[in-house]
Amino acid sequence: MPITIFYLFLSQLMLFGIIRVYENQLYLYRLTENHYKAQTLLAYTDYWLRDRNKAATPENQIVPAVLSFEEGTVRCSVDAGGKVTATVTLQNNYSETQVTEIFTQERPD
Template sequence: MPITIFYLFLSQMMLFGIIRVYENQLYLYRLTENHYKAQTLLAYTDYWLKNKNEASTPESRIVPAVLSFEEGVVHCMEDATGKVTATVTLQNDYSETVVLEFLSP
């Protein structure tokens, strides 16, 4: 009888350990997927801003307040030094921020 109880206890601990490993792997997968989507939107925003402002002067630079995509929204804000802070917010409320800098020709 005690051996059976001990065996059931060990089996239960092993099962909960395996379930915990799969939960952690799923969490890391979702985090990596969200990071990839956010970095893709930020890279496209950087490309879009540099492409639109390729021949413009710092005074005539075009910086949209919001860029909307199917996966989320990118908010852009330009400061006095000419750096653009882009913050992406995905549909599941995951958020990342990057500071973009334009090089003057």
């Protein structure tokens, strides 16, 4: 009888351990998926900003307040130094921020 109880305890412990591993793997998968979606939107926003501001000067640069996509929105803000802070928020409230400098000091004028 004690061996049976011990065996059931070990098998239950192993089962809960396996379930916990799968839960953690699923969590990491979702986190990685959200990260890649956010990085894709931030990369597109960086491309969009650079493409729209090719011929612009720092005084007349085009920076939208919000870019909306199917997966989420990107909010942009410009600081006094000309750096653009883009914050992406996905549909499931996952959020990431990236700071981009559109105009570098080496710009030939």
